[in-house]
């Protein structure tokens with residue numbers, strides 16, 4: 001017989017109820033949403049909470065707003081919902097791209113955007129893309145509501161700025177008025193099912209033939225997802241050229257990212273790919289901003 005993964009499973013109907021249970025049970029409780037990360041941690045004994053609080057039925061599955069006003073996405077919205085959203089396909093296709101390439105069909109069906117962020121993996125698709133979009137995270141907990149910029153949310157691999165009994169409820173993407181381009185390059189060795197060896201997401205708001213606003217976010221090349229500030233400084237306010245995109249790739253690879261050797265790739269390989277991935281993300285974002293796709 002397979003041993004149960006926890007003593008008790010709670011299925012709250014409201015966020016407030018979920019917070020109360022989490023508060024009551026303290027350290028001995030964990031939230032589950034889609035379960036695609038949490039079940040692995042439970043099976044491998046990485047965590048052993050007696051109580052599981054299942055939040056998937058909470059009314060946090062929605063995609064609202066527009067590019068002109070900003071988007072609000074509920075924390076339990078799945079990669080499947082995002083990949084099939086007509087609104088996002090039309091107005092924010094970079095997020096659809098992140099969803100389509102999140103593992104295989106089974107993962108896409110279950111994985112939530114909130115779980116992707118709260119798992120705090122530096123390789124995570126949504127996290128990588130959302131960092132480039134200046135995303136804000138809405139949090140509810142025993143001490144009330146608060147919000148954090150996504151870029152400040154991570155403390156290290158698997159570690160977030162959440163306090164005890166807090167729940168991420170919503171992801172807010174600020175308005176992107178006017179022409180813009182955004183692109184996500186996820187490098188894996190196999191086409192499907194792999195997490196990123198290097199991820200690069202770029203957002204560009206052009207100012208005529210100059211780069212107005214630019215954000216480059218990197219995944220899998222640091223302890224957390226990070227913003228490539230050296231790449232930004234090279235591009236911001238400059239007349240765009242492919243040579244500038246090349247320089248941004250070089251700066252990101254040499255100054256912004258940090259590398260480790262692991263089972264999936266060597267540090268040297270990651271560095272080479274970071275340079276190429278950032279250049280491609282920036283070129284693709286510029287092309288989209290200029291009506292190329």
Ligand SMILES: Cc1cc2nc3c(=O)[nH]c(=O)nc-3n(C[C@H](O)[C@H](O)[C@H](O)COP(=O)(O)OP(=O)(O)OC[C@H]3O[C@@H](n4cnc5c(N)ncnc54)[C@H](O)[C@@H]3O)c2cc1C
Nearest residue numbers: 033034035036037038103111112114115116118124125168
């Ligand atoms: C085969 C496979 C392939 C995968 N491939 C990819 C990939 O290519 N790219 C990628 O990014 N990920 C990948 N993953 C990882 C995983 O699918 C994603 O990270 C997913 O988005 C996690 O969401 P979830 O709803 O399943 O989270 P869960 O497993 O339910 O939770 C993850 C963590 O977040 C916490 N949590 C969840 N929701 C909240 C909330 N609202 N508030 C506070 N805490 C919360 C949980 O307590 C847990 O610690 C893969 C996983 C598998 C099994």
